[in-house]
Amino acid sequence: MGLATDSSMKKIKKSTVMPPVGTSAELENLLSLPLMTIAQERKASAVELFERTTRGALMLAKPYLRSRPDLSEEILAAALRGLWEAAQKYDARRFKARFLTFSAWHIRRTIHELLNESVIYIPLYARNAACTINRGEAVTDAHRKAAESIPRVASLDATCGNDDEGTTLYQFTSDNAELPSRLADLADLRGEISEILSDLPPNWSFILTKRMGLDGQKALSLEQLGKKLKLSRERIRQIEFLALREIRKKLKHREISAKDIALMS
Numbered sequence: 001m002g003l004a005t006d007s008s009m010k011k012i013k014k015s016t017v018m019p020p021v022g023t024s025a026e027l028e029n030l031l032s033l034p035l036m037t038i039a040q041e042r043k044a045s046a047v048e049l050f051e052r053t054t055r056g057a058l059m060l061a062k063p064y065l066r067s068r069p070d071l072s073e074e075i076l077a078a079a080l081r082g083l084w085e086a087a088q089k090y091d092a093r094r095f096k097a098r099f100l101t102f103s104a105w106h107i108r109r110t111i112h113e114l115l116n117e118s119v120i121y122i123p124l125y126a127r128n129a130a131c132t133i134n135r136g137e138a139v140t141d142a143h144r145k146a147a148e149s150i151p152r153v154a155s156l157d158a159t160c161g162n163d164d165e166g167t168t169l170y171q172f173t174s175d176n177a178e179l180p181s182r183l184a185d186l187a188d189l190r191g192e193i194s195e196i197l198s199d200l201p202p203n204w205s206f207i208l209t210k211r212m213g214l215d216g217q218k219a220l221s222l223e224q225l226g227k228k229l230k231l232s233r234e235r236i237r238q239i240e241f242l243a244l245r246e247i248r249k250k251l252k253h254r255e256i257s258a259k260d261i262a263l264m265s
Contacts, residue, residue, distance in 0.1 A: 046087040049099055056100050057083040060107050064115070074114055082110035196250050200243055203229070207236060208243040 061079035065072050086103030095102055193214075197205040207229075213219035222233040229236070 042088075046084070046090075049087040049090060050084055053083060053087075053100050053103060054080065057103065057107050060104060061111060064111050068115065071114070075111055078110040078114040079107050082107035085110070192251060193247060196247050197243075200246060204239055204243040204246075207239050208247075211236075211240050 057079045058076065061075050064075050068075065083103050083106070086099070086106040089106075090099050090102055092099075197209065197214075200208075207225060209215050210217075210220045210225055210228075211222075220228070222236045225231075225236045226233045
């Protein structure tokens with residue numbers, strides 16, 4: 001290498017100009033500032049990130065607010081809680097993604113945890129119906145007319161007259177009304193059915209007798225018989241079906257039906 005000339009030395013001196021040094025008062029002010037620990041620096045950084053991206057967290061929570069307006073305050077609080085967790089964990093040197101992208105996962109996670117803790121979910125239409133009922137709209141003439149237009153219904157198990165053990169509406173209503181001659185024919189079957197019931201298993205005979213009211217008492221429902229015998233309603237229905245099938249087999253020539261047996265009670 002050759003020796004440095006005067007011109008090259010001048011260029012080196014120009015490129016290595018020293019920065020200006022402050023006055024002694026400025027240096028004292030800088031030295032008097034309190035120094036922050038690493039933990040304090042991280043907290044200050046997290047607070048700054050949190051404050052700058054609060055609006056973005058609320059935007060991410062908007063779809064959940066539309067689906068669950070009853071939990072609007074809780075959802076917003078969960079979104080901010082997830083944002084704060086992300087701000088505390090974020091490190092720009094470790095994560096290449098932007099902070100808002102990084103925090104989106106934490107925000108959604110906290111919101112989903114909140115929604116999963118909600119045991120009872122009330123659909124929107126049900127909440128609207130509840131609000132309408134709570135408002136208590138005044139009854140108008142239009143409402144009264146609509147109520148009068150609703151057809152009145154009666155249970156087929158209701159008895160005619162004041163006697164609870166009287167004939168039910170079911171015994172009078174059918175596709176083809178029962179003729180007096182048919183009722184007279186059924187009267188002759190009482191003895192045959194009594195003999196058939198005595199040949200059936202005791203529980204079959206008991207269930208069919210109670211279900212049809214063949215003992216002169218009020219017919220019992222499936223639920224009442226189930227509680228009495230400690231059986232399920234479905235099991236009572238199955239036994240009733242089997243007992244009726246046996247009776248039909250033995251009285252096949254008489255063309256008897258379950259309704260005929262009820263008419264004999």
